[in-house]
Amino acid sequence: MTDLTQAEVRARIERRLASRHRKEKLFRGLGIGSIAFGVLAVLILFTDIIGKGSDAFVQTAIELQISYDPAVLGIDTVDDASLAAANFTGVIRQSLRQRFPEVTGRSDRRELYRLVSTGAPFTLRDRLQADPELLGQTERVWLAADDDVDTYVKSLAESREGFRGRTSDRMADWIAQLRDSGELKKRFNTTFFTNGDSREPEQAGIRAALMGSLLTLLVTLALSFPIGVAAAIYLEEYAPKNRWTDLIEVNINNLAAVPSIVFGLLGLAIFINFFELPRSAPLVGGLVLTLMTLPTIIISSRASLKSVPPSIREAAMGMGASRMQVVFHHVLPLAMPGMLTGAIIGMAQALGETAPLLMIGMVAFIVDVPHSITDPATVLPVQIFLWADSPERAFVERTSAAIMVLLGFLILMNASAVLLRKKLERRW
Known part of the structure; x- marks a missing residue:
């Protein structure tokens, strides 16, 4: 009778120990699962942020033959007042027309001018201000592309057609010509670190x-x-x-x-x-x-x-x-x-x-x-x-x-x- 009682006690202890061990394993599994879920969520978050943000550190640029023609610029000397009134936009448009002489219609030319960022004239102004001897000279300059062009060029790496957005078929053809000739490249985006905020994405910085x-x-x-x-x-x-x-x-x-x-x-x-x-x-x-x-x-x-x-x-x-x-x-x-x-x-x-x-x-x-x-x-x-x-x-x-x-x-x-x-x- 005594041996049977001891066996029952031992069986109860073993059942309780087994139940305790199961609960400990379950709790440990829940803890490991929680940590794994948290790490997975963080990895997904970082992957998404890095995947979307890495392209911002490069910017599409277009190389143009820029002629600092005083007649087009409307200035004779290089000083702060003249540079503020200079027609750098006209210089860029003249360069685009020379690069694509087949574009003659007014609507086609307006679309052609959209290849380059609206902040490109400020780049030319800074270059001429730094080196006044450029007045009357010609040089090749890399200018930032428009944000729609930049988005389209970057999306070409993901799909053959790319994300067109507001990029028409004609603009896509011009972009292809520039890329094939080596006049369109993706370069490190220094503007992101040197500029303040802007309404134009390609000019915005932190x-x-x-x-x-x-x-x-x-x-x-x-x-x-x-x-x-x-x-x-x-x-x-x-x-x-x-x-x-x-x-x-x-x-x-x-x-x-x-x-x-x-x-x-x-x-x-x-x-x-x-x-x-x-x-x-x-x-x-x-x-x-x-x-x-x-x-x-x-x-x-x-x-x-x-x-x-x-x-x-x-x-x-x-x-x-x-x-x-x-x-x-x-x-x-x-x-x-x-x-x-x-x-x-x-x-x-x-x-x-x-x-x-x-x-x-x-x-x-x-x-x-x-x-x-x-x-x-x-x-x-x-x-x-x-x-x-x-x-x-x-x-x-x-x-x-x-x-x-x-x-x-x-x-x-x-x-x-x-x-x-x-x-x-x-x-x-």
Whole structure:
């Protein structure tokens, strides 16, 4: 009877162990499946972005024989006033007519002129301004093609017909002639990195948005890091533990979870409506992002201060150091790696924000590159938002390419935070 009871107990234990092992395997499988699904989703996202955005780093260009004829340009000398009034468009059209002499009809010529970007005259103006000796001379120049031509040429690699869009059969024949003669090529798109925004996709670039992001982040870093570190030091090292400090800590933790658009509304009400600071300026954008990143920096800084062993404080005070000397000479240097990591993560979060900046007017169409924190500017996430809403097909690849640049900066900042922490962190 006793042996039978022991067998039943053993059988029950084995059944329970088997059930527990099945549940553990199921849970482990769910975890692995979740990770695999997340990795797959990220790979699909990156593949889609890179596939669409890689073409933006190359631009179709057409080589033309340009004659800087003073009669066509309507100028005799090269100076700022003459260049502003010069007829560079006529020079380009003359070159196209010479390249395709068989095109005679007015409608056909208007279509022929569409081969070249509307920004090509500015390229010739810059060349003539850099070298006034070109006036009256002839040279071969690579000029950017129109966005419809660029889209069609790039799509030819995917299919034999390509995406025509607004490209007619005659334009397709002209493009084929230029390509066969080596006068049409895809070149590295420097315009994407040197120009500001534009209504024409082939002239649009991210330089103004990059400078706007840089100036905005400089303002954010200059304000949020010292204020956040000072607040963390006071709350962790000096503030008495009572209801008021508990209330402050709860509010700081809650502010870290507040939607970012709320900070945009706060900045609109205080900095623009009350203090009347300029709209769409990196100064206001930096102030708004400072409010948004302060909770993150304060929380990470307090965690870094807590990680310093109490023996460091006790040893310093035992040697006769004052409270301030203990904090600034011993505790703060040891906690600084964690504080810097939190600051970099906060800056990465600020770099990718769009909603609060839309509320303060940084959605403006900005062509000129900002040079100060009070100049009108936009930032890279807002630039992506604007391009994503544009109807032209060529803006799709520009949008994806800008996302690639933004992701590159975010990955670089997060990697810097990890490396900095590993390099400076001390283990006790």
